[in-house]
Amino acid sequence: MLILTCPNCGIAAEETELSPGGEAHLHRHGPGSSDGEFEEYLFLKENPRGVHFERWRHSHGCGKWFHAARDTATLQVFGTYSAQTTEPPQHIRDAITAARPGWRWRDFS
C-alpha cells in the first residue's frame, strides 16, 4: 500500500487515491516511425528489479499526472516529480545515487 507525494498538490497520497500509468519518459512514435520503433514504444517496457521511473495519476485527488522514481523490489520511493519533463531531474537522480550507487535505467544514470 504505497504512499506517493503528489508534486502538484503536495499531498502524501494513499495508493487508493492514485492510478498507476506504467513506464515514464516514453518517447511517442507516431506515423513515420519504423515497425521496430513503434513496437518499442508500445510494448518493450522497462521491467527492472530495482530502480524504476513510472507515471502515476492523482486520480482521486487533484487529477494530475506525475512521475515517481521507485524501487520495484523494496518499494522505496526516491522521489516524485512533474510529469512535464522528458527525463528525471538531477535532484531525483542524486537521491537514487545516494541509495543505489551505480544504478542505471535506460539512458539515465
Added chain:
Amino acid sequence: MKRYSVFAIAREGLRYHQGWERAWRSPAPQKRYDTIIIGAGGHGLATAYYLGKNHGIRNVAIIEKGWLGGGNTGRNTTIIRSNYLQDASAAIYEKARSLYETLSQDLNYNVMFSPRGVMMLAQTQHEVRGYKRTVQANLLQGVATEWIEPARVQELVPIISISGPRYPVLGAIWQPRAGTARHDAVAWGYARACSEMGMDIIQNCEVTGIDRDGDRVTGVQTTKGAIACDRMGIVVAGHSGLLAQMAGFRLPVESVALQALVSEPIKPCLDVVVMANTVHGYLSQSDKGEMVIGGGADGFNNYTQRGSFHHVEETVRALVETFPMISRLRMLRQWGGIVDMTGDRSAIISKTPVRGVYINCGWGTGGFKSIPGSGWAMAELMAKGEPGPLAAPFSLTRFREGQFIDESVAAGVAH
C-alpha cells in the same frame, strides 16, 4: 524408482515408511548438457518432461534459483479451464486441460486433478453477449462449454445469491470438465518423472550470465559454476526480463503482483469453481475445506510478492455480495505472486534473437492451468527449432505485427 501405489503405501506402512526413496535426485551439475532449462517451476519442468517423453531428449539440466515449484506454481488458486475465446488460447489451454486428465497416471503421482466444473458468471448484458460468443467459439474449437441460465447456476451453486442488488446473475458459461488440481503436486510429479528419465534438477543454483558465441548460445554462468549447452529454454515467469537481458534481448513483459487468499476450512459447500469477472473475483473450495479466493492484479511493477490490500478488499466485498454466507468466515492467509504480463496478456512461446535460446513466459494470470500444454508446445519448439501449431501464434514477433491474442474481449479479467 519405486512406483507409487496403494500397495507400496501398505508395504511401507508396515515398516513405518522407512523405505521410501527420494522423489527426485539432487545432483551436482555436470560440465555440459545438450539442453538447459532455466527455471524449475511447473512450465520448466513440464518442458523438460515432454522433451524427454515426446522427443527423446534426455541430456537435460533444469536449473533453479531457489526450490523447484517455489514460484507461481505453488502460489496460485489452482484453477484449470480452457473456455477461452481466441483459437490460439483455446488450443493450448485445452491441450493442457486434456493432459491434466491423465497426468496422475502419466507421472505416477497423484496431482488430484478434479474436473469439478468451472463457471464464469455473466452479470451484465455485455458479459452475456461475450460469454455466448465464447460458447459459440468453443463449440468449433472442440472445447466443451455451454451457456446456462440463472436457475441452473443456483442449482450447481446453492450458496450463490443470484439476485444481488447491483449485479444479478444473468447466466454463466459452464465448462463441466474444467476444475482444479493440487498445484505443488504438479511440480513435484513432473520433477520426479524428469529425474527418473535421468535429467538433473539443480536447485539453489542461480544463473548469473548467459554465454554466447556471436549470436549463438553456448552455456550459462551460475552460482555453481559454468555449464555448457547447445540449447536453452528460459522459463522463469516474473524474472524473464532479467534473463532476457543477460541473453541480450528485450521482452514485452512487465511484472506485477497478483493476490489470493484462503479462508479457514469448513465442511464442503461449494463443489464447483465460480468466477465473477465483473467484480474481479473467483471462488472455489479446496479439498481441505478452505474457500480459495483470487482477485485482480496490481497495476504497477512489483517484485515483492506483496500486493496492495485494497484489491483484496474489493474482491472480498464483491464475493460477500455474491456469496453472502462467506461473510462470517475468516481470512486465514493472504499472499501475492509475481506474474509476467505481456502487451496482450497472452503468453510467449518463441524463438529469440539469440540462436539456441527459446523463451516461454508471459502467462500472466493463466500460468497454472496451462502448464502441461505450455511444456508440450515449448518442448516441440526446442526439439525442432521451429514452433508447432500450438506455439506458433505465441511468437515474440506478434506485437510488432499487431497480431494480438486478446482474451480481454470476452472477459474483464482472465485467470
Added chain:
Amino acid sequence: MSTRLAQGGRLIDRSRQVSFTFDGKTFRGHPGDTLASALLAGGQVVMGRSFKYHRPRGAVAYGVEEPNALVNLGEEGRFEPDTRATTQEIFDGLVAESQNRWPSLDWDIGAVNSLFARFLPAGFYYKMFIHPRAAWKHLFEPFIRRSAGLGRAPRARDADRYEHFYAHVDVVIAGGGVAGLAAALAAGRSGKRVLLVEQSGHWGGRAVVDGARIDGKEAADWVADAVAALDAMPNVTLRTRAMAAGVYDHGYVLVHERLTDHLADKSGLRQRLWRVRAGRIINAAGALERPLSFAGNDVPGVMLASAMRDYLVNHAISPGDRTVIVTNNDDAYRTALALHEAGLIVPAVLDARPVADGELPERARAAGIRVETGRAVVRVKGRSHVTGVEVGLHVGEGSVLEEIACDAVAMSGGWSPVVHLWSHCGGKLNWDEAQAHFRPDPERPPLGADGTGFVRCVGASNGHLRTGDGIADAVAGAAWATGADAGKAPAGEDADEGALMPVWLMPQGAGVKLRAKMWLDYQNDVKVSDVQLAAREGYESVEHTKRYTTLGMATDQGKLSNINGLAVLSGALNAAIPQVGTTTFRPPYVPYTLGAIAGSAARETFMPLRKTQMDSWHVEQGAEFEPVGLWRRPYSYPRLGETVKDSVAREILNTRKNVGILDASTLGKIIVKGPDAGRFVDMMYTNMMSNLAVGRCRYGLMCNEQGFLVDDGVVARLSEDTWLCHTTSGGADNVHAQMEEWLQTEWWDWQVYTANVTEQWGQIGVVGPNARKVLEKLGGMDVSKETLPFMHWAEGELAGFPVRIFRISFSGELSYEIAVPAGQARGLWDAILAAGAEFGMQPYGTEALHVMRAEKGFIMIGDETDGTVIPQDLGLNWAISKKKDDFIGKRGQQREHMVDPLRWKLVGLETEDGSVLPEGAYAVAPGDNANGQRNVQGRVTSTYHSPTLGRGIAMGLVERGPDRMGEMLEFGAGADPVRAKIVDPVFYDKAGEKQDG
C-alpha cells in the same frame, strides 16, 4: 478431569453466573471466562477432533494460537465455524457445538482414520488413488472432499454489520503487555499520536500472571496505573479486543477490533477494521510457548505450561489433581509453583536438562516438589484424557524407568518471539542459539518509503523474555519511534532464569514408533515422523516440507508448530536451523472475518450507484434496469401483463410510428476548450474536427494508440475555441482521463482545458416522426428542418427551459437530443411527456435503442467492437481523415496485420427463414486448422428480432465481407447450422429519408 477451584481467578467475577450450551449441554461460568476456561471449569476437557485422524483433543493453549479447541458458534445469521474457544468470551445464551465429528464428540466414526494412521503418512494421497483413473473421480476424490473442513458451512446471510475506520498516527503499538504499555507511556509523553492495541480483553500480558514487579509495585498495579495514565493522554488511543492483523508497505497497518463478539447484546456494530497509516510500528506482541515433541503430546490434558498457569491464575481452573511438568527451561517451574500454591499436586517436574539449579527450580525443590533432571516423557498414557506418563532418560531411546499417574501434563519447550508483524513486509530474522528461537535482525528491518526500517520489535517479541529487559527494550523502541528522549525505563523484576536447553525430540533417541506419535501440528495431524519422511523423500526446503506434510497450514498458521517442525527438519537434513530457514509469515496474524474486510459496503451500498435526474420516474413506471458502468439505465418499460420482449417491440414500433422519449443523460459530455483545442481534438479523433463549423455536429471515432476503436460519439463545436465531445455512457470517465493523460504527459505545452460535464447536464432524446410537433408545442425555439437541419445544434429556451438542442439521430428517425442543466432535467422531462401525450409519446429503454440502431446499421461500441477491431473493419473509412499527419491510432493502423486484406469486415446478415441468428455465432469455413479446430470466416456481432421488419437482423464481421454480398454463410456447427446471407448492414430506411421527419 478439570474443575474450578474455590479460591482465586483474577479475571472472573464470581458474584455472577453466565449460562451457555456446548453440544446441547448447559454449562455455567462467570463473567471473565473464555469458552475454554468455562468448559474446563465444567470438567469438559475434550473440546474438538483433529482434522485427519479425528483424535479427541482438548485446549493446549490459552490464546489465539489454539489449534484444537475450535467450535461452531452461534446460530442462523450469527453462526460461525472454527471459533477458538480460548479467545471467545462467554455471554448468557452462547451456543457452541464441537466440530469435525459424527455423530458426537465422544463417539466419532471418523476416528477410524486413527486406526489406519500408519497407512496415512504425510502426502499419502500423492502416492495413492492413481489407478484406476475413474475411481479417483467417482470414489476417492468425493470421499476426500467429504472429509474436508472443520466447522460447518454457514447458510444464512450475515445478520451483523461491519465498518472500516481510518486512522493516521505517528506510532502504532501492537500488544498491551507490560512492554507495550511501557512503550506507549514513553511514546505518549513525547506528544506524538499513539495507537495502542491489545488483542485480548485485558491489559498486562504475562507479567500480571507470572507475578513480576515493576517499579516496586505488583505488575497488576503497575499495569492499572499505566492504563490510567495513558487514558489521560489526549494523544494516545487505547483499544482492547483489537488485533494488529497485518503490516503492509509504507506503514499501512490493519487492526481488527471486536465490538460485540463477547456480548449477549448483538445489536451494535459487530467488528471494525482499522486502516491505519503509521509513521512507525512497535511490535510488542510477546512470545508464544512451544510444545515439546514426545509421544502422546496431543492427549487431552496435555497443555502448554504457561497456558495451564493462565487458566489457573486468571480463572481458577484446576487441570486435575495431579499434574506432571515437563520442560527444558526454568519458566515452566512457575507453573509447578502455582499449582503447588493452589494446593494441587505436582508429582514431578521432568527436566530434560542435566542440571537445573536456577532460582525457580530451587524454589520448587524448596516447596517439596520432586525435580528430576535429565528426564523425558517417553509416552503419555490415556486416550481421551491423560492417565499418566511413562518416564525415561532424555538422552535415551525410550526405555521406561517409571510410570507416574497423573491427570494432566504441563509442557514447555521454550519461547518463540511473535515476529509476524516484523516479517509481513520483509523484516529478516536471526537464529538465537542461546534461547533457541528466531528473533528480529535489527540490521534487516522491513523498509518503508524512505528506505529506512519502519517496524521494531520490543520486549519478548524481540527475544527479551525477562520483564526488566523487555521493558527497557520497549522504552528504547519508543525513543526510536518518536525520535524523542524516552526517559528512564521502569524497572522490572522477576526471578532469574537459567539457560534453556533446546529439545526437539523427547527422548532424543526416540525410535520410529514413538516419533509417529509425536505431534507437531495438532490440527492437521502432522507428526515428527511425517517431517522426517518428507526430508527423506527430498522435500528438503521448508516450503516443500510444509506443503508436503501440511505442517503449519492449519488455522493457527504454525504458531505452535513451525519452529519445532523446522528443527526436526534440520535434524533430518543434518543442517543448522538457520541454514534450513523459516517460512514466510503472511497476514493476518490471527484470522478475521471476510465481513470485516468487506466493511459497510454491503447490499444496497455495495457499490456507488449513479442515477439520472429522471431515475425516480423510471422507477415509478416499473422500468427494468440494466447496469451501464456505475449507472443504471432503463432497459425497457414493461406494462402490466407485458413481457420485456413485448415491451421492447412496442417501444420500437411506437417510436418509429409516433414518437419516443429516451433518457440519454448518461451520455458522456466532455468540454474541450482553448487556443489549441482544435489541434487537440484532431489528435483524439480519427476524423478532422478542427474544421467543424460552430453550430455543427460531426460523428467521430476515437482509437487507442494501437489503432483499435474504443469510443464514438457526436462532436459539436460550441464556439470558436470550444468543442463538446459526446462519448458512450460507459466511456466518459475513461475518455476524459485519456484526454488529460495526453495533455499532461505528451502535449503539456498545448493550451487546452478539458472538463467532464456529464453530470451537469440532463439529456433527453425526443425521437420519431412526431418529434418536431412535440417540440413545437413546447415552444420557444424554431426547430424546423430549415433552421435546425440534421447534424446542427442550437441554443435557446424550450418551454422556458434553457437548452441546447442537437439534431442527431441514433435510430434513423427524426430526432432531437435536448441537453438541459441537470437540476431542471426532470422538469423538462415532465413537460415533454405532457406535450407528447397527444402525439402518442412513450418512453423507450436501452434495448429498443440498440435494436433501432442495428436496424439502421449503426455500430455499437462493445458489440461491433471488442478491443481488436479497427474503424476500417467497420466500413468507417469515411470517418478517418486522410489529410491529417497524425492522430491517436494512425500508426497502429499501419501495422502488417491491420492492413491484411483478409481482415473480417462489417456486413449485414439475414437468415433464410427470417429467424434470429444466435448471439456470438461464428461462420464456419471448410476444414480444420492445424490444431484441429474448425476454420471460421466470420462472426455475428449484433443480432436481434426487428419488430419493424418482422424478422431477424444481424450484423457481423466476415472475411472480405463487403466483397461477398449475397453469399450464404453457415453459422455454428453440429447437426443444424444456421444459414445466413451476406447483405448490406443498413436494414431500414436505406435512403435516409426518415431523419428529417
